[in-house]
Amino acid sequence: DIVMTQTPLSSPVTLGQPASISCRSGQSLVHSDGNTYLSWLQQRPGQPPRLLIYKISNRFSGVPDRFSGSGAGTDFTLKISRVEAEDVGVYYCMQATQFPYTFGQGTKLEIK
Amino acid sequence: EVQLVESGGGLVQPGGSLRLSCAASGFTFSNYAMNWVRQAPGKGLEWVSVISVSGGTSYADSVKGRFTISRDNSKNTLYLQMNSLRAEDTAVYYCATEAPGYFQHWGQGTLVTVSS
Numbered sequence: 001d002i003v004m005t006q007t008p009l010s011s012p013v014t015l016g017q018p019a020s021i022s023c024r025s026g027q028s029l030v031h032s033d034g035n036t037y038l039s040w041l042q043q044r045p046g047q048p049p050r051l052l053i054y055k056i057s058n059r060f061s062g063v064p065d066r067f068s069g070s071g072a073g074t075d076f077t078l079k080i081s082r083v084e085a086e087d088v089g090v091y092y093c094m095q096a097t098q099f100p101y102t103f104g105q106g107t108k109l110e111i112k
Numbered sequence: 113e114v115q116l117v118e119s120g121g122g123l124v125q126p127g128g129s130l131r132l133s134c135a136a137s138g139f140t141f142s143n144y145a146m147n148w149v150r151q152a153p154g155k156g157l158e159w160v161s162v163i164s165v166s167g168g169t170s171y172a173d174s175v176k177g178r179f180t181i182s183r184d185n186s187k188n189t190l191y192l193q194m195n196s197l198r199a200e201d202t203a204v205y206y207c208a209t210e211a212p213g214y215f216q217h218w219g220q221g222t223l224v225t226v227s228s
Contacts, residue, residue: 037213041157048206048221049149049157054214092157096213099170101147101159 002026002095006104012112019080021107023093028073030097037096040069040078043106044089052091053078085111114138114217116207121222128197128226134190134207134219142185145210148192150203151221158203161192162210175201197226 003026013019021040029036040053051060053069056076066081080087088111093104120132134146148160161171161181169181180193190207204223208215 031213035213039214041215043157048218049208049215050218051214051216054211054216060216090156094157094215096210096215099162100172101162103157103159106156 001100002029002098002102004093004095004102004104006091006093006107008107009105010108010110012110013080013083014112015085016082019083019087019109021078021091021093021109023071023076023078023104025074025076025095029095030073036072038069038071038076039094039096040067041092041094041103042087042089043092044086047089049092080109083109083111114209116209116217116219118205118207118219118222121205121224123225123227124197125228126198126226129193129195130197130224132192132194132205132207132222132224134192136188136190136207136209139209139217141183141188145212146181146183146190147208147210147215148181148190149206149208149215149218150201150224151206152200152203155203160205163190194224197224199226202226 005024007022041049043049057069090106115137117135145164147162163181178196182191204221206221207219209217
């Protein structure tokens with residue numbers, strides 16, 4: 001199984017300041033079709049997960065442009081340019097390159 | 113608007129069975145692979161199973177041989193038959209649509225509690 005490791009596990013951030021979450025996979029996420037199936041999900045308190053970013057850096061429909069994704073191979077990053085109150089929640093990276101699909105442990109974003 | 117509505121959760125004794133359903137609307141259900149993902153209380157996300165457009169399936173090792181995923185395209189519904197349930201299967205179960213390689217839409221989830 002591909003292990004997904006997120007850092008940090010908790011991130012206290014001041015409103016209006018940037019935030020960054022790292023995700024490292026235990027092996028390359030480049031699929032045989034050339035795509036890298038690394039996505040980022042947000043889970044607000046009491047809510048189901050919501051897709052933010054897919055294939056490393058593509059923002060999903062309706063996602064604010066303060067969210068961005070980057071990376072390649074085994075190292076990926078989610079950045080929030082200016083944190084807003086509604087961004088509080090847990091963020092997960094997920095790989096769908098190889099079965100079983102696997103998630104990172106989650107990073108809890110909270111406001112200082 | 114895409115809607116996924118899970119149902120069928122509840123309290124079941126260890127060793128028992130349960131069938132979850134996920135009713136889909138707002139998109140062409142038969143064109144999408146569908147997944148089940150679960151989340152134990154206070155824990156992270158765990159992928160459970162996928163069924164492709166053509167009906168091919170894959171399972172997490174933790175449920176292989178006990179859970180069966182299926183779909184009825186005529187009813188726009190996804191199912192998860194869960195047998196030989198264990199305490200560690202206690203979780204909120206979400207269904208999710210899959211474009212190749214990512215989960216675009218998620219349901220609200222249904223809670224399964226396995227306890228005597």
